[in-house]
Amino acid sequence: MSEDIVKMSPKGQLVVPKDIRDKADFSPSDRFIAVQVEDGVMFKKISFDVKEEYEKLSNKVQERFQEEGLEKEEIEDAIEWARK
CATH class of the missing domain: 2.10.260 (Pemi-like Protein 1; Chain: D)
Known part of the structure; x- marks a missing residue:
């Protein structure tokens, strides 16, 4: 040592x-x-694998959207609105 x-x-x-x-x-x-x-x-x-952490976070977000009953179109509209 x-x-x-x-x-x-x-x-x-x-x-x-x-x-x-x-x-x-x-x-x-x-x-x-x-x-x-x-x-x-x-x-x-x-070790911090950015790709692995991104996938974990992405899966959590997707699960939350499903729990809330949000549709893909609603999410895309919200993103478009936020970018303005």
Whole structure:
């Protein structure tokens, strides 16, 4: 296990040391979840598949439209109205 001391910037940013980034295969665009634990904070790398999240959200919206009994034409009219 690698250890190093890091300092928080005035903006609250921490720099993960290069050797740890390399071993953990971290990239600049990676996302993490910060979890407060009893004696500090734990960061866990998460994968965020935009396409998968879009499909989940799209399915939820579609289910809600069906629950409300909205027809496709009504939704298209509402979108057209909102774009004006």
